Amino acid sequence: MKLIRQFGIILAITFAGEVLKGLLPLPIPVSIYGLLLMLVLLITGILPLEAVQDAGKFLIEIMPVLFVPAAVGLLDSWPSLQAVLLPVSVITVVTTIFVMAVSGLVTQTVIRRERKPK
Known part of the structure; x- marks a missing residue:
């Protein structure tokens, strides 16, 4: 259940990146918006690292398959x-x-x- 919640957070941030891409007329890929948003949330402490750490480790482990x-x-x-x-x-x-x-x-x-x- 913990991993599902963490993946949900990552997907929500990715969706927010999609929304930002629609709102801002800049030639920046959607993935960069999502990564910057995740970085800001982690640096400011709004999103604690523990909230996405396990899902992030899992994604890194399966990266070659991706x-x-x-x-x-x-x-x-x-x-x-x-x-x-x-x-x-x-x-x-x-x-x-x-x-x-x-x-x-x-x-x-x-x-x-x-x-x-x-």
Whole structure:
């Protein structure tokens, strides 16, 4: 019952993101509205982490399964993708390395700041 309530909260926030997308004429995906709304609710303490923590952990555990439909969609588009396979592969590798480097630097900076005596 606890997980159902937590999924209900997540779905309600996702629905609120849908409503925001309808109200605000910005070119932002609905999922970003929902994520920002969830972030604001968690940071302000309006929504305690415990209210969605178990459902969030479950979703992270099954995340690889959630990519299966996208992979099937790519396979379905294979004839169109063959022509741009090399540029897309290079862009994917370069951006992955860039994101890993930036994430590592940010993590190191945060760890160093936490270790400094206050």
